[in-house]
Amino acid sequence: MSSEESGSYVHEGEAFDRDMRYIDTRITRDARDGYGVEPGRYRLIVARACPWAHRAVISRRLLGLEDVISMGIAGPVHDWRSWSFDLDPGGRDPVLGIERLREAYFRRVPDYPRGITVPAMVDTRDGAVVTNDFQQMTLDFATEWTAFQREGAPDLYPAGRREEIDELNRWMLHHVNNGVYRTGFAGSQAEYEKAYRDLWESLDVLEERLGRSRYLMGPSITEADVRLFPTLIRFDVVYFAHFKANRQPLFTLPNLWNYTKDLFATPGFGDTVDFQQIKEHYYVVQTDVNPTRIVPLGPDLSGLLEPHDRDRFESATWGAGTAPGPVAAAERVDPAHTPWGAASL
Structure with a gap:
């Protein structure tokens, strides 16, 4: 086990x-x-x-x-x-x-x-x-x-860029995607501080990178964006407080925050996010981090619905493809678990 x-x-x-x-x-x-x-x-x-x-x-x-x-x-x-x-x-x-x-x-x-x-x-x-x-x-x-795949499916893993995508994904896995866990599950002050500093140094690198292009690899969405978004969308909701990754909220980092808002508004990203289930899992299951199992009411997520500034960059979001259609009825997220269904979760 x-x-x-x-x-x-x-x-x-x-x-x-x-x-x-x-x-x-x-x-x-x-x-x-x-x-x-x-x-x-x-x-x-x-x-x-x-x-x-x-x-x-x-x-x-x-x-x-x-x-x-x-x-x-x-x-x-x-x-x-x-x-x-x-x-x-x-x-x-x-x-x-x-x-x-x-x-x-x-x-x-x-x-x-x-x-x-x-x-x-x-x-x-x-x-x-x-x-x-x-x-x-x-x-x-x-x-x-x-x-x-559907007609118009984007090429998320273009052959000519796979080595670059793989390298970025490996780095993000260790320093960001798993970095939040290394911070939150550290078993000593020293290990926490080491993981915390590494996480924030890495987020600063991504903040700078996203000041040069709309998406991680340029004008189009790739596998790298698919891997980063789930971490960023959970950051202010869970990782900032629950995992003590609290140097600053994500919304204070202009490039990372606008990138997150951009993807949240993009079909296939925001319409797959269930904030209530995210919070229930982390705050209820991880009792050695949160022994009371109290699920916080905040934060206010309405900022995700505000306009972003990412269209200032060259953009070809779907490459040679097109956006996906509506979410199947059986797979829709409960509107009450989203920013547009509740002012605060």
């Missing part, structure tokens, strides 16, 4: 060390790992609270894979037995018929010894997890599922 599965995140005197060992089986066109690309065969299991799962939700929507890969959504609060499907009628995923995600893991590896994580791709034929490798998953959505 991993520390995250058991509910223990902070270890006294230690730095936070994320277990990055995942089921790395891939779903590919040539089925070289035994799993071929096939419409309707796989179910993507996510939780709207989780930033790693959020990437997969965004990628699937931008690429128009909703009718090809179904999606199950776990609730925001779980216990040591793993994510559960308490949002569904009867508390069971309607396709897989399971109450807890660990059932799908155990069908692949009995008594699976590591974290029961989202996102996870599950084979509906046998109900077993194929992969939970969130790093590779969205890259495969972009490159292996091209035959089934």
Whole structure:
């Protein structure tokens, strides 16, 4: 059982060390790992609270894979037995018929010894997890599922820039995406201060970078933006206070904040964010950080709806593609959990 599965995140005197060992089986066109690309065969299991799962939700929507890969959504609060499907009628995923995600893991590896994580791709034929490798998953959505992407799908991982994107993504993973966790789950003052300084130095680098182009790689959205947005959208809501990453709120950094507002207004990004589930997860589940389990009412998120200034840069948001269509009715976020549905959450 991993520390995250058991509910223990902070270890006294230690730095936070994320277990990055995942089921790395891939779903590919040539089925070289035994799993071929096939419409309707796989179910993507996510939780709207989780930033790693959020990437997969965004990628699937931008690429128009909703009718090809179904999606199950776990609730925001779980216990040591793993994510559960308490949002569904009867508390069971309607396709897989399971109450807890660990059932799908155990069908692949009995008594699976590591974290029961989202996102996870599950084979509906046998109900077993194929992969939970969130790093590779969205890259495969972009490159292996091209035959089934919607007409006008953007090229999120252009061949000529993959090395640059990979380098930036590796850096962001360690210093920003996981940097907030290293700050929040530090087990000593010294480890906290080290992680805090590294996180803010890295955010300052991104603030400067986003002063040169609309998106991280230039005028168009890429995989790098898909990976950064879930961290930024959670920053003022969770990481600033809950993880003590409190040098300053994100809204005081003009380039990062306007970039976040820009993406929030972009189809596929803001319409996949559920702020209430995000807050419930972090503040209720992580009891060694927040033992009272009190969920804060703030912050006021209405600023996300204000105009941004990112159109001052050269822009080709979708490259040679087009924006995705409306969110499917069954996958819409509850309006009450959004800035336009409530003045404050």
